[in-house]
Amino acid sequence: MSAKQAITQIQAIVIAAILVVAVGAAYYYFTLPTPPPEEVTLTAWSWNSEDINYTFSETTFDEDHPWIKLDSVELGGTGDTYSRLATSAAAGSGAPDIALIEGDRLPQFIKMGILLPLDDFGAGDYADEFWEPWWNLGVSEGQVYALPWDMGPCGLFYRADIFEKYDLKVPETWDEFIEQGLKLKAQNDTIKFTSLSVNDRGTFQILIQQLGGQVFERVNGDVRCVASSEAIQAMELANSMAELGIAEWENWWVDEWYSKQADGLIACVPIAQWHGGFLKEWLAPGNVGLWRAAPLPQFVAGETRSAHWGGSFFAITTQSEHPEEAWEFVEFMTCTVEGQLALYTSSGYYPALKAIQMHDEVAYEDPYYGGQNWVAVFSEESVPYLPDFDFTEYYQLMLAHLTAAQGRINEGTPVEEALEEMATITNEEIAAAGG
């Protein structure tokens, strides 16, 4: 063999050896076990820390994500949660990874810039899993900022025993509602047919939504509060109930209001689905078999207009240091059957995910409601007909003046005058806020 042939053979052997080593290294590298992710603790702020903890620990999420830990912080009520979140936004630090925010407060926090857009995580793919008017509250300028957790579709809770005793019919229209109220008043002046909230949005929000009205209008990008014709009509209907003596303007969410419902001094309440859980769990637990649910009365017979009140979303904050992990938990809580069922099991709040709104574990014949499948009333008669309602970032600001207007209306101020004043003061404050 010549020297040249020997060199050629050696080169071939070297190249072959390199190839063998390279292939072997590649094989070894790609078959190495993946090191476990670094442990991450997510902080979640809410007024429902128990329910979030339950969803985390009593489902498969914990087992499937052993590197994710949860610090679910209960900040008191909704007001405390929002104040802390706003402070963190202003300070630029201190915000949690995940925040629970009610639907009507979302526009405010989206505008603050504290919420992380979720489109990069594929949030938009879930749009069809939720009812559009509700889903849209978490969307701004085409970007998804929050995913729905629970909802507040509205209906009518009524005392079946009182209706039966006084031969009352479940009203299908607001005219029938008034008629039945007067019928009850004629027989028993102590029991009020319904209740009007002087310190909360109550009946007004339900009625204006059913009328398709708004309390804000957008003109050239500016937001203005208006005393719309629908707002006036809604408030006039509510006030007529007080003037006819079938309802009282009173403080809601106080012991006296709870006691009146439990003791049968209020025959029916148009309100959101979550009130059904309140009645059952703590407001009137002794009223087993006495309450029923019905669809909201309509302005026009045969219509199916609904309303929503309350309900909340999960969002990830821009200050989160673990957005991917936060997304995994938020996605699980809101977009999976297991996560949403855990929510319902723990809290009784109406789940936002379409797929389980008639699930056997959610909508069933409930002994508390006399064997009625009361949740199905909301799933079938309310949720599919929710309106679009533009809360804007100033709704909370307006609410304080709405309750003041309700108080003035209770004392004789004409409805239109009171609502015009509400709109004027709200607009002055919007201007002062830089809006």
Next chain:
Amino acid sequence: MFLIVPIAYSLAISFTNMSGLHPYTDFIGLHNYLKTLQNPLFLTSLRNVAMILFIQVPVMTLIALALALLLNSELVKGRNIFRPIIYLPLCTSTVVASLMWNFMYGKDYGLINTLLSNVGLPKVDWVTDSRVALYSIMNVITWRWIGWNMVLFLAGLAAIPQEIYDSAKLDAGRFQTVRYITLPLLKPMMVVSIILSINGSLQTFTEPLMLTGGGPGYSTQTLIMSVWRFAWGMFSYGYAAAASWIVGLIVFFAAIIYIRYVAKGWSWR
């Protein structure tokens, strides 16, 4: 550091349009101050606290003084039991006290209306009638703070030398002793009590928040509630800062006016 920096920061942002709802912060001079003084809600709040100041403070002071004189007298048996009982409301948190009164003020289930209807009197909308709600708030404040003011007066009474009373006994009756000796010598403590009450009344917040939320209408809205709303309802931090400075100046000047023109020359030395 922890006092000066926040105060200075608050003053600085009061001249800006700093807000949680937009990312920019521009200097706007006295705009926030002028807007606050023209804000009908702020002005209504000012009227409400003025009513608290000119009605609740004198009434509470007089009752506390009367109680102090009574419980300082040897004629009253069991003084050592009554004093802590009257002081007890102050040991309750304001939130708890307000919730308790909320229950008592209930129109249909409340204790007060139940007692009224038992004696044939009509029920009263204690917290849902704008003509009555502010007085209901004043009642709660008086109930809670009367013990504190009574203790101040008792301390003042204890500081009056007994020799003065011994001398007065020679030719003064009980009423004359109180009128010409006790009250003049108690004036310094009255000044302290009233200044603290002025400060407290102008900063009333928890009771109306818990009992009425500022309603019905705006009849129980107070200055601090307005500031709180500007900050956490409107997220207008500059506007809220300006309003808080106005409130601070009102408290300051109210105390100054009282000391210089009302309590002027009060001293027993």
